[in-house]
Amino acid sequence: MKLLRRTFKNYILYSTLLLLVCAPLFYLFIQQLFVEEMEEELFHHKKNFFESAAYIKSDSDLTIYKLLNEEFQLKEATHWPVSDSLYSYSVYDSIEQELIPFRVLRCGVIIQNKNYELIIRESVVGSSDLVQAIVVIQTSLLILLLIGFIFINQNLSKKIWSPFYAILEKLKQYQIDKDTQIKLPPSDTTEFEDLRITVEQLVSKNRNAYLSQKEFTENASHELQTPLAIFQSKLELLMQTHNITREQADLISDLSNANDRIARLNKNLLLLSKIENNQFPSKQPVLLKEAVEKTLYLYKEKAEVKKMKTTVTDESETKVNVNPTLLDILLSNLISNGLKHSPEESELKIHIEKNTLHILNQGEPLKNPEKLFQRFNRESRTATGSGLGLAIVKEICDVEGFKIEYYFTDQHYFKVSFNLN
Amino acid sequence: MKILIIEDEQELAKSMKQYLRQESYVVEVAYTAREALEKVLMHEYDCILLDITLPDGNGLSILEKLKTENKLDGVIIVSARNSLDDKIKGLNLGADDYLAKPYHLSEMGARISAIIRRKRFEGNNAIAFHELTIDLIGNVVSVNKLPVELTRKEYDLLLFLVSNKNRVVSKNAIAEHISGDVAEVFDNFDFIYAHMKNLKKKLAEAGCVDYIKTVYGLGYKFEV
Numbered sequence: 001m002k003l004l005r006r007t008f009k010n011y012i013l014y015s016t017l018l019l020l021v022c023a024p025l026f027y028l029f030i031q032q033l034f035v036e037e038m039e040e041e042l043f044h045h046k047k048n049f050f051e052s053a054a055y056i057k058s059d060s061d062l063t064i065y066k067l068l069n070e071e072f073q074l075k076e077a078t079h080w081p082v083s084d085s086l087y088s089y090s091v092y093d094s095i096e097q098e099l100i101p102f103r104v105l106r107c108g109v110i111i112q113n114k115n116y117e118l119i120i121r122e123s124v125v126g127s128s129d130l131v132q133a134i135v136v137i138q139t140s141l142l143i144l145l146l147i148g149f150i151f152i153n154q155n156l157s158k159k160i161w162s163p164f165y166a167i168l169e170k171l172k173q174y175q176i177d178k179d180t181q182i183k184l185p186p187s188d189t190t191e192f193e194d195l196r197i198t199v200e201q202l203v204s205k206n207r208n209a210y211l212s213q214k215e216f217t218e219n220a221s222h223e224l225q226t227p228l229a230i231f232q233s234k235l236e237l238l239m240q241t242h243n244i245t246r247e248q249a250d251l252i253s254d255l256s257n258a259n260d261r262i263a264r265l266n267k268n269l270l271l272l273s274k275i276e277n278n279q280f281p282s283k284q285p286v287l288l289k290e291a292v293e294k295t296l297y298l299y300k301e302k303a304e305v306k307k308m309k310t311t312v313t314d315e316s317e318t319k320v321n322v323n324p325t326l327l328d329i330l331l332s333n334l335i336s337n338g339l340k341h342s343p344e345e346s347e348l349k350i351h352i353e354k355n356t357l358h359i360l361n362q363g364e365p366l367k368n369p370e371k372l373f374q375r376f377n378r379e380s381r382t383a384t385g386s387g388l389g390l391a392i393v394k395e396i397c398d399v400e401g402f403k404i405e406y407y408f409t410d411q412h413y414f415k416v417s418f419n420l421n
Numbered sequence: 422m423k424i425l426i427i428e429d430e431q432e433l434a435k436s437m438k439q440y441l442r443q444e445s446y447v448v449e450v451a452y453t454a455r456e457a458l459e460k461v462l463m464h465e466y467d468c469i470l471l472d473i474t475l476p477d478g479n480g481l482s483i484l485e486k487l488k489t490e491n492k493l494d495g496v497i498i499v500s501a502r503n504s505l506d507d508k509i510k511g512l513n514l515g516a517d518d519y520l521a522k523p524y525h526l527s528e529m530g531a532r533i534s535a536i537i538r539r540k541r542f543e544g545n546n547a548i549a550f551h552e553l554t555i556d557l558i559g560n561v562v563s564v565n566k567l568p569v570e571l572t573r574k575e576y577d578l579l580l581f582l583v584s585n586k587n588r589v590v591s592k593n594a595i596a597e598h599i600s601g602d603v604a605e606v607f608d609n610f611d612f613i614y615a616h617m618k619n620l621k622k623k624l625a626e627a628g629c630v631d632y633i634k635t636v637y638g639l640g641y642k643f644e645v
Contacts, residue, residue, distance in 0.1 A: 225501035226430050229523035233436030236526040239589040239639050240443070249638030253592075256639075260593045263523050298600070301574070301612045 004157050011153065015146045022142070027135045034131055035103065038122055039086055042105035045071065045120045046084075053111050062111060071122065077115040082108030088124070100125050163187035167196060174203065176210050177276065214273060221270035228263050235259060261386070268388040271329070272375075275395045280323040288352050288418075289314040291324075295331040296350075299339055307345045314352035320418045322400055330396045333389040334359050334414055340385065341412070357416040365408050372406055422537055423447045425466040427457040427483065428499070429475050437470065440526040441533070443588060454478035461487060468495040468536050470520075470529070473511065484514045495536045499524075525594035531584040548583055550645045553629050555583065564627035574599060575620040578613075582633060582643035591640040617641065 049072060056062050066074060084107045090099040101124040109118045166185045174182050182203045184196045235256050244252070274280070289312065296303075296310050303310055320327065338348045338361040351358040371377040373394040376387040397404045403417040424446045428434040431452065438448045449464075451457035454475045461469070461483070469487075473480030480498070487493050498511040501522040508519045518532050538546055538557060546557040552565045560576060562569045571579065581598050582590055592610045599613070621633055634642045 222501055225522040226433065229501075230430065230432045230436065232523045233433060233440070233526050236589075236591065236594075237436055237439055239591060239636075240440075244639075246637055249636070253638045256591055256593050260597075301615075305611045305615070 003161065004154065007157065008150070008154070012150065015149070019139070019142055019146070023135065023139050026138060027131065030131045030134055031128075034128075038103050038124070039105070042086070042103065042120050042122060045122075046105060046107055046118070049118060049120070050109065053109060056111055058112075071120055073119040073121070074109070074111075074116045075119075077108060077117045080108065080115045082106065082115075082117050101128070160189065163189060163192040164195070167192070167199060171199065171203075176207060180207070214276060217269060218273040218277070221266050221273065224262075224266050225270075228259065228266060232256075232259055232263065265386045265388070268386045268392060272388060272392055272395055275326065275392065275399055278399065280326050280399075283321050283323050285319045285321050286324055286327055288318045288320050288357060291320075291327055292331055292335075292350055292352070292357070295328065295335055298332065299335055302336070302339055303348070306339065306342070308339060308342060309347045310350070311347065312350045312352070316352055316354040318352055318355055318357075318418065320355075322418075326396045326400060330393055330416075333393045334416075337385075337389055337393075338412070338414075355417060355419045357414075357418070359414040359416075360411050362411045366412075369406060369408065373404070422467045422541075423449070423464065424533065425457070425460060425464075425469045426450045427454075427470065427475070427480065428472045429453065430472075436526065437529065440530065440588070444530065444534070444586075446533075454480070454483055457483055458486060461492060462490065465492075466495065467540055468497065468533050470497050470499055470533070471516070472499045472501075474501055481510060481514065484511060484516060488515050495540055497529075497532055497536065525591065525597065527581070527585045527588065527590045527594040528598055530588070531581050531598070534584040550583075550632065551630065553624070553632070555580065564624065564629040567627060569623055569627045569629075571620065571623060572616075574616050575623070578616055578620055579624075579633075582641060586643045586645055589636045589639050589642045593640075595640065 049069075052065065056065060062074070066072065084105065086103070086105055088101060088103050090101045092098075093100045102121040103124055104119055104121045106117060106119050109116045163185060170182055170184055182200060184200055187193050187196060235252060238252055239256075292312055296312065299310075335348070335350075338359055341363050342348060342361045343363065346362040349358075349360040351360075366372060366379055368377070368379070373390050375391040377391075378385070378387050394404060396402070397416065405415045405417075407413045407415070422445075424441060426434050426437050426448060428437065428450065429452050434450045434452065438450055441448045449460060449466075451460050454477045457471075457475075471480050471483060473484070475483075480500075484493075484496065484498070487496065493515040494517070496516045497518040497520055498508070498516045499520045499522060500508070500511075508521075511519055517536055520529060520532060538548070548555045548557065554563045554566070555561075556563070557580075562571055562576065562579060577599060578595065581595065592613055595613050596610060599616070617633070617635075621631065624633075625631060632643050632645055634644050636642050
């Protein structure tokens with residue numbers, strides 16, 4: 001969940017809850033206030049009536065008063081004394097066709113020494129409409145407030161967090177092997193400024209570590225070339241000496257094979273660091289089919305020794321914009337890999353489609369296909385390859401922007417996609 | 422024939438010298454760029470092996486000096502960098518060939534003899550041992566003046582062995598020589614055995630003495 005949404009969720013939950021709880025509470029509260037107000041009014045009327053009652057001297061006065069003040073009803077008391085009581089009731093209004101609620105005060109009054117029951121009533125309709133209106137207005141206000149709050153909060157948060165998102169975006173785009181530095185936008189928020197400085201330092205430390213590791217591989221490989229050359233030359237001189245026994249010859253041969261393997265391994269390591277260091281920058285369009293056929297020709301004899309058949313099919317005339325040396329190495333490694341790991345008398349199939357190269361060969365499924373392109377990953381210890389061939393292929397694909405995929409259905413299947421953009 | 426080895430690694434220089442001495446070359450060694458420049462300016466060499474990563478200066482500067490002195494002919498650049506840049510730069514400056522360390526001495530021997538043959542026998546470039554003649558211009562091998570049909574690989578193989586005559590050439594060196602630069606070499610020498618068998622058979626059928634000896638466990642030797 002996104003950071004902004006997470007805070008939002010809580011805000012909105014709180015606000016909705018508040019609204020749901022407060023709206024009825026508010027309504028009840030206002031309602032209560034009105035009822036109280038109305039009752040005060042009723043008692044006020046009662047007080048007025050008592051004051052007026054002093055001036056009523058005859059029955060006709062009383063009748064006039066009754067006619068003038070509809071809200072008062074006077075009837076002779078059935079019992080005495082009549083205590084003050086408040087209650088509500090509704091009367092059906094035939095004009096409006098609705099029940100009209102009233103609040104009523106009943107009390108006793110003595111006019112001209114006669115006991116009367118006085119009923120003062122007040123229609124609640126007007127006031128309840130008012131209460132409703134007030135509640136609606138208040139609720140709308142609350143909702144508007146909430147919407148405004150969400151809106152402001154969202155914009156403000158976006159603004160406040162923008163340095164954070166900017167840093168995140170830059171970090172996502174950063175590639176340790178390509179970008180020399182990371183430039184993050186400064187912020188006037190202390191925390192983000194801290195974050196920026198820390199990230200920049202971290203990246204530059206990592207970059208240095210990466211560079212020194214890369215440099216180390218390259219330097220180590222360079223430095224190894226000379227002692228390897230010395231060792232090889234001495235072995236060759238040893239071969240020229242006289243009276244070598246069969247036992248010695250076998251030993252020398254084994255040494256020579258081992259030395260060749262080290263030399264090859266070293267050469268491949270060096271090649272790998274060179275590809276990583278982008279030392280093959282120049283590109284030109286190459287007709288893929290021609291390059292494949294040229295490489296296959298180099299391995300013609302190795303295929304013949306294993307009685308293997310190789311086929312190339314192409315319907316697309318695909319041209320690849322690539323460093324020709326890298327393409328040669330890529331094809332050479334893929335093809336030699338295919339030949340090496342195929343059973344005798346099988347077939348190596350190469351098919352070129354528009355911008356893709358498919359290489360298929362038979363063989364047992366891999367135990368760890370996910371490690372196929374890792375350095376020094378070998379399926380079996382008996383294999384004598386450098387363990388770098390496919391790692392080099394992967395590196396070339398990365399550098400040149402190709403995509404390589406490996407599948408196994410009933411045979412090994414490598415797919416290289418070129419010209420991706 | 423005089424050869425100059427410019428190589429700062431003494432042990433390697435020693436090996437090279439020892440290997441080439443068997444071919445009756447006069448071999449001199451320079452360990453530093455300064456020494457090399459002195460020698461180069463004072464003497465004429467048929468072939469110069471130049472390591473371009475010297476402690477007291479880049480070997481390429483020696484190459485430039487040689488170019489201004491017009492003594493470029495017959496320079497083989499040796500580099501531990503195995504870098505395409507160096508190779509291209511060196512060849513552009515006019516070097517004849519390029520060897521990447523580590524290399525087999527027999528490969529070095531073949532390159533040197535190719536250069537020397539080209540320099541010494543202009544126009545008439547052929548190697549002959551009794552009944553066997555190799556015409557290096559037409560790439561034709563003949564026995565008793567009758568041409569023998571060889572494949573490209575068989576021809577390369579014969580020339581490689583002849584260039585290192587009387588010395589054991591290892592299977593590994595042959596495999597690398599025949600496979601070329603790009604191809605990854607398999608630890609399988611079957612294809613060499615096949616080529617060698619065919620080559621020997623064709624030469625024998627043409628009536629050639631069996632000069633190519635199999636050296637147990639190690640490789641082959643062209644013996645005359």
